[in-house]
Amino acid sequence: MRVYLAGPDVFLPDPLARAARLKAACAERGLVGVFPLDALPQGDPPAWASLPEALRIARRNEAHIASCDVLVANLSPLRGPSADVGTVFEVGFMRALGRPVFGWSNDARPFAERTRAFCGVMGEVDAAGLLIEDFGLADNLMIDGAIVASGGVFLCGDSRDWQDLSAFEACLDAMKRG
Amino acid sequence: MRVYLAGPDVFLPDPLARAARLKAACAERGLVGVFPLDALPQGDPPAWASLPEALRIARRNEAHIASCDVLVANLSPLRGPSADVGTVFEVGFMRALGRPVFGWSNDARPFAERTRAFCGVMGEVDAAGLLIEDFGLADNLMIDGAIVASGGVFLCGDSRDWQDLSAFEACLDAMKRG
Numbered sequence A, B: 001m002r003v004y005l006a007g008p009d010v011f012l013p014d015p016l017a018r019a020a021r022l023k024a025a026c027a028e029r030g031l032v033g034v035f036p037l038d039a040l041p042q043g044d045p046p047a048w049a050s051l052p053e054a055l056r057i058a059r060r061n062e063a064h065i066a067s068c069d070v071l072v073a074n075l076s077p078l079r080g081p082s083a084d085v086g087t088v089f090e091v092g093f094m095r096a097l098g099r100p101v102f103g104w105s106n107d108a109r110p111f112a113e114r115t116r117a118f119c120g121v122m123g124e125v126d127a128a129g130l131l132i133e134d135f136g137l138a139d140n141l142m143i144d145g146a147i148v149a150s151g152g153v154f155l156c157g158d159s160r161d162w163q164d165l166s167a168f169e170a171c172l173d174a175m176k177r178g
Helices: A015-027 A046-050 A053-066 A085-096 A111-119 A141-150 A166-177 B015-027 B046-050 B053-066 B085-096 B111-119 B141-150 B166-177
Strands: A002-006 A032-034 A070-074 A101-105 A154-156 B002-006 B032-034 B070-074 B101-105 B154-156
Touching: A002 A015, A002 A053, A002 A085, A015 A032, A015 A166, A053 A085, A053 B141, A070 A085, A070 A166, A085 A101, A085 A141, A085 B085, A085 B141, A101 A141, A101 A166, A141 A154, A141 B053, A141 B085, A154 A166, B002 B015, B002 B053, B002 B085, B015 B032, B015 B166, B053 B085, B070 B085, B070 B166, B085 B101, B085 B141, B101 B141, B101 B166, B141 B154, B154 B166
Parallel strands: A002 A032, A002 A070, A070 A101, A101 A154, B002 B032, B002 B070, B070 B101, B101 B154
Antiparallel strands: none
16 A cells, blocks of 8 residues: 655655655555655656756655555644645645545644644634634644545644654554554 | 635635625626635535534535636735645645646745745754745745646735735636636
8 A cells, every 4th residue: 555655754854864764664564655755656757847846846746646545644733833735735635536644743732722822812813813713623624624534533642843753653553454 | 617715714804705705706707706614505415414513614615626617725824934724725625636726825925935034044944954945936836836737827916915805806817818
């Protein structure tokens, strides 16, 4: 089973070492991890040669996701109360393909609590008057909702440590149990 | 043509008034705007009755997107350097369906500039050592890449005013021109 490893892990100081750790955890469970920085098995289509690098990367990641059976997303908050938007894009993409999506995070605070802390408010709205979503979920309801509807789980530890992979490994174990 | 109106507009103080403004701009152009808070034409499927409200909303929005021909996303930054994650989920969802995605924002600064300002750094990484994506795009490359690949455009004004719909209307005009 091919598992797409979505996450801001590509931004970590040594992304290839990170990829190796994630893939090793997959391999221990008989899964094949696919990391966003991997080359496509068949190489890039010739038509992409004229695209700017960033757009080639985007096409490649879409192709990786489409080639996988399941997606596991690192949804730890990045630069704000929510998960990395590139990762969340990929969660939505896989959800529309109708395949299972799993999520993990190293911040166990509910989304509303993180958002209020970020905005420095206690009530239902932020300083600009925009509502603070508060359904007791781990992040925006589209994310939690898609994971549940797809048959996956969203597991959160609370180490707030990018190097901690225990919630990721718990996702893989949940996936194996089916 | 049915247009899904993705965005954090649902969090604005009077979301129904906002929906009416967005839909009126669509109607002026012969388009049918579909807002996330709309009921489904056929109502919710009976199977959703047992779901928590947040998960029903998520399912409903997925159904709305699947019923639309095109998606227009308000990608103005929300509580951090990037767009609202719920909106970005929906961009990824529509992209996987293979239909056009348009984006607009009222903050014209490049993504890297917004991220550096948010993190309070000048260089290539943030204080935690994570890379700052810098391809000269408007947001994370999955978002910009998907919009371009889908045949849409990502148009940015710089008013930083939630009430300014000029970039949204420019998207509708671009859509009409095809």
